[in-house]
Amino acid sequence: MSGPRVAVVGAGIGGLALAAALDAAGTAYEVFERADRLTEVGAGVQLSPNAVRPLHRLGLRPALDARAVRLAAAQIHGWSGGPVARTELGAACEVRFGAPYLGMHRADLRDALHARVDPTRLHLGRPLARVDGDGEEVVLTFADGRTHRADVVVGADGLRSAVRAALVPDTPVFSGLGVFRGLVPMDRLPAGARAPVARMWLGPGRHFVCYPVSGGRALAFAAIAPLRQPPVESWSATVDPAELVAAFDGWHAPVAAVTRAAREVRYWALWDREPLTAWSVGRVTLLGDAAHPMLPFLAQGANQAVEDAVELASCLTGASRANAPDRLLRYQQQRMPRATAVQSASRAQARHMHLADGPEQAARDVVLRQAADLDARAWLYGYEPGQVAA
Numbered sequence: 309m310s311g312p313r314v315a316v317v318g319a320g321i322g323g324l325a326l327a328a329a330l331d332a333a334g335t336a337y338e339v340f341e342r343a344d345r346l347t348e349v350g351a352g353v354q355l356s357p358n359a360v361r362p363l364h365r366l367g368l369r370p371a372l373d374a375r376a377v378r379l380a381a382a383q384i385h386g387w388s389g390g391p392v393a394r395t396e397l398g399a400a401c402e403v404r405f406g407a408p409y410l411g412m413h414r415a416d417l418r419d420a421l422h423a424r425v426d427p428t429r430l431h432l433g434r435p436l437a438r439v440d441g442d443g444e445e446v447v448l449t450f451a452d453g454r455t456h457r458a459d460v461v462v463g464a465d466g467l468r469s470a471v472r473a474a475l476v477p478d479t480p481v482f483s484g485l486g487v488f489r490g491l492v493p494m495d496r497l498p499a500g501a502r503a504p505v506a507r508m509w510l511g512p513g514r515h516f517v518c519y520p521v522s523g524g525r526a527l528a529f530a531a532i533a534p535l536r537q538p539p540v541e542s543w544s545a546t547v548d549p550a551e552l553v554a555a556f557d558g559w560h561a562p563v564a565a566v567t568r569a570a571r572e573v574r575y576w577a578l579w580d581r582e583p584l585t586a587w588s589v590g591r592v593t594l595l596g597d598a599a600h601p602m603l604p605f606l607a608q609g610a611n612q613a614v615e616d617a618v619e620l621a622s623c624l625t626g627a628s629r630a631n632a633p634d635r636l637l638r639y640q641q642q643r644m645p646r647a648t649a650v651q652s653a654s655r656a657q658a659r660h661m662h663l664a665d666g667p668e669q670a671a672r673d674v675v676l677r678q679a680a681d682l683d684a685r686a687w688l689y690g691y692e693p694g695q696v697a698a
């Protein structure tokens with residue numbers, strides 16, 4: 309292990325992907341996670357080729373092949389139940405973009421990343437409390453009073469990042485949207501809904517998604533104008549599955565069948581933040597949701613965190629303690645335009661998905677049909693992180 313000593317705060321998808329990429333590049337790192345053990349409250353994640361390609365290069369191909377479901381298509385249905393748009397995500401997508409499009413349980417993805425990280429460098433039960441720097445090094449102070457000195461600090465600590473708070477005085481803003489997420493055993497799905505297809509039904513002010521993830525289960529994901537005020541203390545809560553059933557009462561038959569079979573249902577209030585004008589300040593930078601939280605409607609949050617991780621590890625390869633701040637600026641230049649574009653595309657998608665009844669829906673369906681074409685997805689799935697010359 310060589311070069312600058314990197315401290316990664318947060319062992320979510322972004323922090324673990326960065327640790328795996330630093331490990332592969334031989335860059336010295338330590339990861340500090342506030343939780344005492346790595347658990348996962350989220351259910352499913354869609355991994356698109358822009359993230360699957362770098363994950364394959366990090367050695368995750370066997371784990372992904374073993375656990376994830378290759379999705380063959382994404383199918384959007386309108387409020388009437390009829391088809392609106394379809395994206396072919398199977399062989400055509402895989403050949404064109406060099407990797408499959410996957411549905412996966414988040415715990416399986418986290419475990420696959422965790423396995424690529426040196427366990428002696430992962431420190432659990434270490435909530436970050438403060439960040440101090442003098443230009444030469446950065447001192448992290450944890451809630452228990454212990455400290456750690458590093459040449460580079462990466463805030464991969466999610467939406468309510470303590471590292472971001474040390475750099476920028478902004479706070480998350482409630483988006484006005486809430487989502488339900490639950491898991492459905494595949495054998496409880498109607499026979500016609502068991503194909504490896506991500507299905508979405510749009511309705512006034514709400515939409516419903518169902519796609520297979522690993523372990524013989526499907527994810528049920530439903531976004532809706534909030535049924536409850538955003539929680540003050542916590543941003544997600546377990547709810548009675550009957551709430552999900554009631555929220556989609558009267559919808560198309562397949563949706564009703566999925567909601568009735570859903571288990572482990574949680575409700576999330578969705579928060580958002582304005583794009584930053586800088587992620588890297590001196591020896592400190594941000595990654596993943598800490599840098600660019602995004603609404604989940606383009607299914608890109610985790611994918612963008614992986615792109616960040618690979619890019620940052622590439623920028624730090626061959627770096628010295630002295631030039632590390634310049635490398636962090638290079639990372640910012642490479643990643644900020646891309647992440648900001650995806651962030652704003654996710655917001656636009658949120659507006660499309662939640663139109664009230666009316667003539668705008670017909671125009672929306674035209675846009676969705678155009679966006680469903682693989683040519684229109686090339687900017688998203690064809691992006692290649694980590695190509696910066698050292």
Ligand SMILES: Cc1cc2nc3c(=O)[nH]c(=O)nc-3n(C[C@H](O)[C@H](O)[C@H](O)COP(=O)(O)OP(=O)(O)OC[C@H]3O[C@@H](n4cnc5c(N)ncnc54)[C@H](O)[C@@H]3O)c2cc1C
Nearest residue numbers: 318320321322342354436465466596597607608609610611
């Ligand atoms: C409902 C919903 C559905 C989604 N669906 C998708 C999808 O299909 N595809 C997709 O790509 N993305 C999806 N996302 C987005 C995705 O989950 C996030 O973008 C992604 O998990 C971000 O990863 P991260 O590592 O930046 O943050 P996180 O996964 O939030 O990890 C942050 C880590 O930092 C730790 N931490 C926090 N504070 C501290 C501290 N002070 N000290 C130490 N550690 C700390 C946390 O415990 C956590 O382990 C979805 C999001 C939501 C809300």
